[in-house]
Amino acid sequence: MILQGNQRGGAQDLARHLLKAENEHVEVHELRGFVADDLKGALNEAYAISKGTKAKQFLYSLSLNPPQNEKVSTESFEDAIARVEAKLGLVNQPRAVVFHEKNGRRHCHTVWSRTDTQSMTAIHLPHTKRKLMEISRDLYIHHGWNMPQGMLNSELRDPKNFTLSEWQQAKRIGKDPRAIKQAFQDCWAISDNLSSFQHALKERGYILAKGDRRGFVAVDHACEVFAVAKWTGLKTKDVRARLGNEKHLPSVADAKLQTANDMQVRLKMLRNQQNKIIEKRKRDIAGSEKILTQKHKKARDALKYRQEQRWVDEVHQRKARYRKGIRGLIDRVTGRHKQIRKQNELELKNNHLRDQQEKDALIFEQLEERRLYQNRLDRLQKFKHTREHKLQKDIEQYRDIAKGQQSSFIKKSPPKHEI
DSSP states (O other): OEEEEEEEOOHHHHHHHHTOTTSSEEEEEEEESOSOSSHHHHHHHHHHHHTTSSOSOOEEEEEEEOOTTOOOOHHHHHHHHHHHHHHHTOTTOOEEEEEEEETTEEEEEEEEEOEETTTTEEOOOTTHHHHHHHHHHHHHHHHTOOOOHHHHOGGGSOTTSSOOGGGSOOOOOOOOHHHHHHHHHHHHHTOSSHHHHHHHHHHTTOEEEEOSSSSEEEEOTTOOEEEHHHHHTOOHHHHHHHHOOOTTSOBHHHHHHHHHHHHHHHHHHHHHHHHHHHHHHHHHHHHHHHHHHHHHHHHHHHHHHHHHHHHHHHHHHHHHTSOOHHHHHHHHHHTHHHHHHHHHHHHHHHHHHHHHHHHHHHHHHHHHHHHHHHHHHHHHHHHHHHHHHHHHHHHHHHHHHHTTOOOTTSOOOOTTSOO
16 A cells, blocks of 8 residues: 655645545545534644644645555555554544545545644654655555565666556567568559559559669658669669659659658548547546446445434344333343443444445445446557557658658668668
């Protein structure tokens, strides 16, 4: 469980942040040590008490983020909070506990008041980062979770907190020389003059051009230059005999420029088409997520109603065990009244645990369902980033070509620009 905490002020801003509607589910789980019965009122109360001290950062705010796919019970969150509280010296300090759910993940926020009302000073919190890291490691070991590499060795920790693997450039797959030669020979076979050969090459993505010194060459979509004689398997004089003079053809530089400009336009069009398709898919998923969130809220409300009704019935059952009048006095004398009270207290504790476990089970089930949508979004976003990066890289490389700059996209050509 990743633990991140900091001292801070700004009670109202923090309350607004913790209650933000952008989360799919927000639950104020506990308010301890406050007179107020709502989060805003509680944190404002902490602020008012802090005015008796010199502390500006009168709160300590902690976020608890468990591993994404682990089912972490409310009891486990409470245990983690208790460990932090004991380690930092915040035991019995007023605190608020809030649960958030978003994108198929459940995490927790806890806010303590740092004000010691006995001494009217702010509790000193030294070395919190180190202490939280120790607790975090203990929690991973205790629960048997896979510990992040950054916790095992600080040198392995990612300083940017995100992976760049999605943005790595994919290596280009080279063309099969046999396929290139076959394409040139096919174009030659179906052509009987310059115009028809030029058209046949264009259909396969090549622009016929004149070499820098002499002869016919073809420029492909990657701006690589191919000598026609070599790739058709003919002699230069035989090529010239059929095609004639190349002086009216574009130069290699012009062919590259034309290809680069055409490819930029084409790639930008493909990028726009891709983005439109992806955005539509994202809207569809978001609509399904909204319906699912409403369904989940109704299920939680229904469970809460059932538990409240059952709770009322159980309260009546516990009260009914106490006899009234003379019999009640006899029960007190004989000790039966005390036994009933202990029985009721035990049942009360067990029933509270039962209700919380039922609620956790429903939350776990809903998180699994929600993660299916989030996984779809993640895969879609990853695909978009990868594809967009590749397209943008190609666009930039063609732009470099168009500007006459050296680009890694072009392999170095022989002096005559003829492969």
